[in-house]
Amino acid sequence: MESSDAELDLQRSVQAVLRELGAQAPALQSNQGMWRWSLHKKVERDPGKSPALVRILLRELEKAESEDIRHAIIPLLHTLMYVLTKATGITEELYRRTYTFCTRLLTLPAPYCTVALDCAIRLKTETAVPGTLYQRLVIAEQNLTSELYPYQERAFLFVDPELVSPSVCSALLLELEAAQVQQTPEACMRHVVAHALQAALGDACHASALQRKLQASPRQALERYFHAVVAAVEQMASEPSPSREGHLERLEEIYCSLLGPAAAARGRCGGDPLQSPQPNIPLPSPHITFHLWTDEEQLWKELVLFLRPRSQLCLSADLEALDLQGLWPDRELARVSMLSTDSGIERDLPPGADELPLPGSPEMERARLQRKGGVKKRVRLPDVLMPACWDGPPGLHRRTGRPSGDGELLPGVSRLHTARVLVLGDDRMLGRLAQAYHCLRKRETQKCCLTPRLSLQLYYIPVLAPEKQASCRHSELRELATFLGRADPWYESTVNTLCPAIHKLAEMPPSLDTSRTVDPFILDVITYYLRMGTQPIYFQIYTVKIFRDLSQHPAEDIFLTELKVKIQDTKPPKDGFSPRRRGAAEGPGAELNICYQKALLSHRAQEVAVSLRATGLVLKTFAASDTEVPGPAPAPPPAVPVTDHTCLNVSVTEVIKSSNLAGRSFSMVTNTFRTANIQIQSQDQRLLTLLLDKDGRRTFKDVVRFEVSPCPEPCSGAHKSEASQLGSHGQEVEGTNAKPKPLLMPINTFSGIVQ
CATH class of the missing domain: 2.60.200 (Tumour Suppressor Smad4)
Structure with missing residues (x-):
């Protein structure tokens, strides 16, 4: 009966989220964004509800597909993937049903097929190796050291103090600092180990005893267990046909070494019948740094400091003096043409340079006629400085789509570092962001130090400063936010509704009771936007x-x-x-x-x-x-x-x-x-x-x-002119192909432009 009541409560919450997407009544519009947040909070407080919520969301998705209610497909799919990332105890059958549903969506037009493909790629690995999504997300967002998964992410929150009130800046800064205090590297490593073991072992895992053991483990032992779990998960996920049974055996060994053979044997026999409900394993919010935008080159400086190796980090006032050679992943990119000073003949090399064949041998006779490479010149490709991962594929004005990177190490990931730049403000702040983005692209043409390693993602939350002017002034200052809300209903429901909530948060007095647990609504919504907002809309500068x-x-x-x-x-x-x-x-x-x-x-x-x-x-x-x-x-x-x-x-x-x-x-x-x-x-x-x-x-x-x-791309004109002079076979081609590409600035949303 209790299980039935819990499912009915979850069903009502899901229906409220669906009604909110097409809400026209002011009573429903005033609570937009709260229903999705409260739904995720219910599962976070009681992780045992996760499988029931997954089944409910799958039923709603299948219903939306059969009735062609397309505006609900992407919001429901994002909600489902967010639950699957956090949850443990999801059966293999539910994973396969979700994966099969995503593959059916590939026949729909963009952006439905684009979002479904991204979900299907992640689900394929998660089905075989449960816990992979959670582990990779925490490692990247918290910048935990791992050789098998070297990706790092950083979220930068930029606020213009002249456009946003000081009370809003203070409230956001306090909420971010309060979250960072609880998310120490030790705590994050404990979460990764506990989540991986519970996701793989299921009911055979004594969750409470595991949590107590990890809490009591010293830093050195905790790191050893962390690296062992990461190695087991990543090595299995990298195999062409990963075996869930093999993954289970490897994690059972780690589990036995943690709790001992007796506890492991008790878990395999069905666990402790008196065991308390499954403890919650939180998903830490991303590492977000707060910045008041006061310097025109502040964005570039912060990105350079993010990419600097920790051993070479130099907090200098003049970042132009930083040695950026360490930022190059491939020294071939920075190699300059070199002129040989010798005759260019192998036999003229000084003795001892290489082992020479014996006199009179056939190798010696051939060496007399061979020449050494003298001038080595690197061929410049048209788009070597600005790969597609910065601005996505060529497209129309305000085109939507996912950037296609080259040299991907994992599906959907093209760079080791990801910078998520989030700006708060109105259209004036976006104009300033466009200026910084344009300057960043121009600087990269002179010294390409960020592009080879950095994937730049831009996000926008509209926040209007309280003004005494008429409300029409507010509507003029949020034209781009209005367009994004009409283009993507899930963005309208989740992000555009944050403006009044942020002002209410700023007006509330700070809580002096540090022992009381507070659910940070603003930070949770920002985190959801940063994680699930993967579909950019491109705007012409x-x-x-x-x-x-x-x-x-x-x-x-x-x-x-x-x-x-x-x-x-x-x-x-x-x-x-x-x-x-x-x-x-x-x-x-x-x-x-x-x-x-x-x-x-x-x-x-x-x-x-x-x-x-x-x-x-x-x-x-x-x-x-x-x-x-x-x-x-x-x-x-x-x-x-x-x-x-x-x-x-x-x-x-x-x-x-x-x-x-x-x-x-x-x-x-x-x-x-x-x-x-x-x-x-x-x-x-x-x-x-x-x-x-x-x-x-x-x-x-x-x-x-x-x-x-x-505005053209800063580098496209020069590169196109070089490419137009010589074709692929060294023949001249017409100069009509040298037309520069436009510079498009991407802003990430949940769906892109919904047709």
């Missing part, structure tokens, strides 16, 4: 050239979401500024000369030039319909240039002059069009003011002319 004087070189900057243009008051003309045209109509605004390339579905270049009087312009990367129709067009083949589909949505407030019996009058009309490139120049004495990404700190005044175009 735009570059703007700003002319304050037409006779001088322009200043350059980039923006991600918006560029707003205002007309300044009349000022004396500068040198090089075109004089005011005779007969220009008096009235508001300024005469603008606009030249742009029309965005057409046929991909044909159509230039449009027009002169008009306007009071302002707004260039947005989001159209009004983007929040209603999230799906992009199908991806073109790899050989098709992808920049043709990127477009800006331009709104021009035009001044229309009319004459009647009462005199001249002016009316305002808003014209909109889409373009990929645009150049705007003022023809009057009126100058322009540019505001980038809604950030008042990024304002450019006294502008005469500006040009906007998709």
